[in-house]
Amino acid sequence: MKESVLHRDTLKEDLGFFERIAVSVSNWSERWFPDSYVFAALAVILVAVCALASGASVKSVAGAFGDGYWSLIPFTMQLSFVAISGYVCAVSPMASRLIEKLAALPRSARAAVTFVALVSMALSLVxxxxxxVFSSLLVRALARRTGLRMDYRAASAAAYLGMGATWALGLTSAAAQIQANPASLPKSLLDITGIIPFAQTIFLWQSMTMAVVLIVVSLLVAWFSTPAPERAHTAQDMGVDLSEPVTDTKSERRPGEWLEHSPVLTLLMVALGGIWLFNEFTTKDPLYAISSLNTYNILFLMLGMLLCWRPRRFLDAVAKSVPSLAGMLIQFPLYGAIAFMMTKAPGIDGATLSHHIAAAFVTVADSNTFAPVMGAYSAVLGFLIPSGGGKWIIEAPYVMQAANELKVNLGWAVQVYNAAEALPNLINPFWMLPMLGILGIKARDVVGFTFTQLLVHAPLVLLMLWGFSMTLDYVAPVMP
Structure with missing residues (x-):
């Protein structure tokens, strides 16, 4: 017994700073961190109580809950198709072969985890x-390598870094997409901000520099927080089934099924989609065209069809993608309800909970401190409303009005939101759901490693938001 205790103490001394934090938080979260649905349900109750405490009536809070429950359904469908098209592309035969080749590259467990982090963050910008999906499948391929003894928790957390560090600074930034499309903008917001193209948001040199810094720092944290092989929790240790389902078998087919296994329909549909996409990108500014979420989804659905080649393989991939969306589909209504309770349940003074929170932050901000103050506020609100586009619709009217009044660059104000938006993702399990379904684990298994990243990201992001805001001048809104 004494030798066992001494061994554990020796291992503790051997742990590096970041690894010690990651392992300690992981041990705690595996015991105490709730399921993501419980997390969302608790957020509903917390917001309801806070709204009541701010003076709202029970009737108005309950009414806002019911009215908001289905409010994010259109956006949910769009995001679902983003996830479906991404999954289809990632599991296509060509992508699967690429994943196996990439999984053979790392020579050590730490290198494997860091490599996953790099792939995840690079792809998230697109x-x-x-x-x-691609990073999660890469983790599974790496975990099947005998002799690597890669910590499955750390690798899974690395696969999530694209969503937790850089995604909102890339092409799928919901806030940047909304601001670049007049059809997506509520008139109340359009009157405040006008149209803000990608050139003034995600393609600012300040934004791209911030993305590069976050990638480099995240890779370093991933490297130093990964447990050594002798302390690793492998997929086998965690009871994860790494076997891959057999698809596209050569069993006898009925004559009526021949079109399912022929590329003819795929080629015709991709041709139609390709002509439409060609027209979109040649008759409009390409940056404007790609910023439309509907255009974006058609592009990647057509790509997924082409990569899968045969309709049956495409349909099988779509069917496999749906279970990973289950958590998103059942929880997104709760976040819609939260948004309405914060913005549609006025208190005695006529102000909503969201207004009270915003006022508390705005009163302490000026043109120099707007970026870090509003970044901190957006990150805090993100723990309750983890919806890139939905939350932007809630925040943008008063945030952008404040930016106008304080003469803060409006494009950078969008990027303040984007950079801060990713921070709560590192510990809020909502956006982890599709990944967790693929990896066969729980949020509690990875949150220790993502929390370690948050400890570094939070001060770094706020510092960069403040510093880069000094390099940009105010530009008046451009109306359509």
Whole structure:
């Protein structure tokens, strides 16, 4: 017994700073961290209580809950198709072969985890769903390598870094997409901000520099927080089934099924979609065209069809993607309800909970401190409303009005939101749901490692938001 205790103490001394934090928080979260649905339900109750405490009536709070429950359904469908198209592309035969080749590259467990982090963050700048799905499948492929003894928790957390660090600074930034599309903007917001193209948001050199810094720092934290092989919790240790389902078998087919296994329909549909996409990108500014979430989804659905080649393989991939969306579909209504309770249940003074929270932050901000103050506020609100686009619709009217009044660059104000938006993702399990379904684990298994990233990201992001805001001048809104 004494030798066992001494061994554990020796291992503790051997742990690095980041690894010690990650392992300690992981041990705590595996015991105490709730399921993501419980997390969302608790947020509903907390917001309801706070709204009542701010003076709202029970009737108005309950009314806002019911009215808001289905309010995010259109956006939910769009995000679901982002996830579906990303999954289909990632599990296509060509992508599967690429994943196996990439999984053979790392020579050590720490290198494998860091490599996953790099792939995840790089892909997230193009498509957060492809990033999450492709990186998760890469983790499973790495976990099947005998002799690697890679910590499955750390690798899974690394696969999530695209969503927790860089996604909102890339093409799938919901806030940037909304601001670039007049059709997506509520008139009340359009009158405040006008149209803000990608060139003034995600393609600012300040934004791209911030993305590079976050990638480098995240890789370093991933490297130093990964447990050594002798302390690793492998997929086998965690009871994860790594076997891959057999698809596209050569069993006898009925004559009526021949079109399901022929590329003819795929080629015709991709041709139609390709002509439409060609027209979109040649008759409009390409940056404006790609910023439309509907255009974006058609592009990647057509790509998924082409990569799968045969309709049956495409349909099988779509069917496999749906279980990973279950948590999102059942929980998104709760976040819609939260948003309405915060913004549609006025108190005795006529002000909503959201207004009270915003006023508390805005009163302490000026043109120099707007970026870090509003970034901190957005991150805090993100723990309750983890919806990139939905939350932007809630925040943007008063945030952008304040930016106008304080003469803060409006494009950078969008990026303040984007950079801060990713921070709560690192510990809020909502956006982890599709990834967790693929990896076969719980949020509690990875949150220790993502929390370690948050400890570094939070002060770094706020510092960069403040520093880069000094390099940008105010530009008056441009109306359509």
């Amino acid at each position: 498509n957060w769903a492809i990033s999450m």
